[in-house]
Amino acid sequence: DAGVTQSPTHLIKTRGQQVTLRCSPKSGHDTVSWYQQALGQGPQFIFQYYEEEERQRGNFPDRFSGHQFPNYSSELNVNALLLGDSALYLCASSFPRPSYGYTFGSGTRLTVV
Amino acid sequence: AQTVTQSQPEMSVQEAETVTLSCTYDTSESDYYLFWYKQPPSRQMILVIRQEAYKQQNATENRFSVNFQKAAKSFSLKISDSQLGDAAMYFCAYRYQTGNQFYFGTGTSLTVIP
Numbered sequence: 158d159a160g161v162t163q164s165p166t167h168l169i170k171t172r173g174q175q176v177t178l179r180c181s182p183k184s185g186h187d188t189v190s191w192y193q194q195a196l197g198q199g200p201q202f203i204f205q206y207y208e209e210e211e212r213q214r215g216n217f218p219d220r221f222s223g224h225q226f227p228n229y230s231s232e233l234n235v236n237a238l239l240l241g242d243s244a245l246y247l248c249a250s251s252f253p254r255p256s257y258g259y260t261f262g263s264g265t266r267l268t269v270v
Numbered sequence: 271a272q273t274v275t276q277s278q279p280e281m282s283v284q285e286a287e288t289v290t291l292s293c294t295y296d297t298s299e300s301d302y303y304l305f306w307y308k309q310p311p312s313r314q315m316i317l318v319i320r321q322e323a324y325k326q327q328n329a330t331e332n333r334f335s336v337n338f339q340k341a342a343k344s345f346s347l348k349i350s351d352s353q354l355g356d357a358a359m360y361f362c363a364y365r366y367q368t369g370n371q372f373y374f375g376t377g378t379s380l381t382v383i384p
Binding site for chain 2: 160190192197198199200201202205212213215245247249259261262263264266
């Protein structure tokens with residue numbers, strides 16, 4: 158049973174560019190959440206998608222946007238990259254009303270230069 | 271503001287010994303879950319143990335146990351018989367019972383000394 162798959166594992170972008178990160182949820186899960194983990198920090202909630210809509214959003218600017226596809230996979234898009242966007246981006250999948258059953262992926266390490 | 275504080279950036283323990291990681295949190299809600307997650311170098315967050323806030327009994331999972339003090343908003347993790355594979359970053363977190371997001375602390379880096 159495949160867990161959460163994220164791609165790519167690493168990438169380097171230039172300030173001002175745009176980036177798209179991808180996430181395939183665990184089999185059976187239909188809800189996807191995205192987190193940003195800066196170096197030396199705990200993950201911070203970006204947003205959650207369910208039924209192809211953004212269900213909840215954390216304190217992140219509009220440069221961060223997302224999408225969920227009918228097969229429940231998701232994309233995170235970041236526009237006008239800043240140096241401060243360098244971080245590990247984690248995806249977590251779950252059922253819509255989990256008691257605790259979230260599964261995290263191994264993340265995408267984004268470096269902005 | 272919802273906050274989780276892990277006051278120990280780094281901890282070390284001898285193999286086979288016991289170590290306790292500290293965590294305090296701040297919330298005005300009464301219904302929530304508490305978690306300890308482990309993040310090894312592979313970067314994947316792995317659930318170690320969870321606790322429902324409405325339960326007074328402390329959760330236990332094999333060598334891992336918690337000391338949950340709701341009034342003090344304290345949630346420490348005890349690792350018994352530490353093993354080399356326990357070396358990792360450990361994050362304390364909570365999530366409201368009807369909520370969608372985790373609130374994480376800044377983590378404690380645990381080193382296990384052979």
